[in-house]
Amino acid sequence: MKLGDRLIVVLLAVSGLMLTASPYVIDTAPYEATMGLVQRIFYYHFPMAMTMMLSAIVCGAASAWFLFRRSERADHIAVAAAEMAVVFGVLTLITGPLWARKSWGVWWVWDARITSTFIMWLVFGSYLLLRRFGGAGSEVLAAAVGFFGMVLVPFIYYSVNLWKTLHPSNSVVPSLPTSMGIPLYYCWAAFTLLFVALMSVRIRLERSRGWLERAYRAVED
């Protein structure tokens, strides 16, 4: 087994172990006063939302790199990150309503942060559909879509400060008591490691597909 493969296995194992232990770590956190038990969804919801935004930034930056340099490596990173944005995004959009159902009494509200997150998820979903069904040359158009997806990140982050919204504000995490902060940062670290491991596997898949395409061309010639 190559060193890179070994590293991926280690990353997957560590993140898997950390996530297995996460309910026990979260259990050490005290109950939040107004929301009670349901607030514990936050320890998964927030890290996944942050990872989704990280994926969007990685995809956008790699797309920009691809648009300027036409680098195959950048294209592989962009595709992998777009898929991560969709996976982490769908989980953010599922765990959020489960939390909202008890906290706000509704599954969904069309407020600025939730709506803009949903739009970003649709943008990266479109990116993947474009790559899957767009045919030859779709990678350039998809790169432009990925770049605009990244532009949505600051908009989503500051939306709670700019508009009146039900969503908890950005001041929640910095003001967390240590007893709530430790489980949050633990889960965030676990999901970030998982993101790195999945990205590595996904990039490797894209690279292998590139080799396969070139090998088929060589057979045809």
Add this chain to the structure above:
Amino acid sequence: MTRSWIRRWATRALLLLALVPAVVQAQPAQVDEFRTLSPDEIAAGQEQIPAARLVFAAYGIVWLTFAIYLFSLWRRVSQVEAELRTVATTLEKTGR
């Protein structure tokens, strides 16, 4: 006739607009920080929302999604690598 009709509807529209701030204010307040619940408050039964099912559903969905995604990734990688091996064998046989 037309003027009085316009005036009447304009008055109604203004009254409706005046209700908007009241409706907006009726919404729950935005949360700026999380406050921990003291053991006394827990004992007094202030955690009135039985939310266990939602928490389990959230964690369960996350775990299940990652399990399915990992399986799908593993399958795609295996398929591509198997195809690569086949093509490599073909290329070797043809001496390219």
